Amino acid sequence: MKRQAFIAGNWKMHKTTGEAVALASGLVDNLRGVNHKIMIAPPFTALQAVSEVVKGSNILLGAQNMASVREGAHTGEVSVLMLKDLGVSVVILGHSERRLIYGESDKLINEKVKLALEEGLEVILCVGETLEQREAGKENAVVEEQLRAGLAGITEEQLRNITIAYEPVWAIGTGKTASPQDADNMHAHIRKVVAELYSQTAADSLIIQYGGSVKPSNVKDLMAMENIDGALVGGASLSVENFVPIVTFDK
Numbered sequence: 001m002k003r004q005a006f007i008a009g010n011w012k013m014h015k016t017t018g019e020a021v022a023l024a025s026g027l028v029d030n031l032r033g034v035n036h037k038i039m040i041a042p043p044f045t046a047l048q049a050v051s052e053v054v055k056g057s058n059i060l061l062g063a064q065n066m067a068s069v070r071e072g073a074h075t076g077e078v079s080v081l082m083l084k085d086l087g088v089s090v091v092i093l094g095h096s097e098r099r100l101i102y103g104e105s106d107k108l109i110n111e112k113v114k115l116a117l118e119e120g121l122e123v124i125l126c127v128g129e130t131l132e133q134r135e136a137g138k139e140n141a142v143v144e145e146q147l148r149a150g151l152a153g154i155t156e157e158q159l160r161n162i163t164i165a166y167e168p169v170w171a172i173g174t175g176k177t178a179s180p181q182d183a184d185n186m187h188a189h190i191r192k193v194v195a196e197l198y199s200q201t202a203a204d205s206l207i208i209q210y211g212g213s214v215k216p217s218n219v220k221d222l223m224a225m226e227n228i229d230g231a232l233v234g235g236a237s238l239s240v241e242n243f244v245p246i247v248t249f250d251k
């Protein structure tokens with residue numbers, strides 16, 4: 001079954017507002033008419049300005065994280081209500097940098113996923129093993145646990161608004177990409193877990209992105225795999241020169 005391709009750019013902690021507007025404008029100009037699903041996630045500080053740039057285009061506005069509660073005494077956090085107010089429609093949750101650098105647990109991530117869905121946002125839920133876990137042969141178990149915990153309490157209907165991003169930690173920002181076959185094997189495993197948790201129909205329609213050193217030179221081979229439906233791109237999403245050929249991988 002062919003699923004819609006979904007290519008997303010995670011800008012991480014890059015771009016001042018001026019730089020972000022320039023990049024977003026270049027993308028709007030160069031991606032007009034492309035009918036894959038496209039999202040960019042600038043840093044919080046540039047969301048408002050980029051929102052104006054992408055308004056009315058085929059590029060969705062994403063956020064890189066959000067708080068697990070709607071509002072309150074949470075110094076330094078950003079609420080889902082604030083994101084919606086700026087035109088954000090997708091939020092990346094459970095990124096390995098949030099898990100590993102900021103200690104986010106599966107339970108906290110699950111709270112965020114539930115809140116985002118309740119508030120009508122789409123979610124990109126990131127999962128992936130570290131090098132140590134892969135070398136110990138534990139990658140399938142690790143990813144399965146992240147999925148089960150991250151999706152706890154989520155209904156099959158809500159699952160339609162979730163994209164899973166498989167991002168092996170050892171492939172992020174390292175220039176090392178998982179081979180298309182390794183990535184496809186994990187994506188098939190993710191689909192199997194989702195079939196067990198929900199149904200085969202839910203598993204068949206689930207969009208699963210691969211992330212980790214995706215570049216113009218390797219995107220085509222990754223996207224050719226049966227279970228790979230998209231990409232979550234870090235470094236190569238930071239320039240028009242690199243991100244446009246990734247989004248238009250089939251041109």
Ligand SMILES: O=C(CO)COP(=O)(O)O
Nearest residue numbers: 010172173212213234235
């Ligand atoms: O973490 C990633 C996207 O969320 C991947 O980052 P890189 O593409 O820079 O490896």
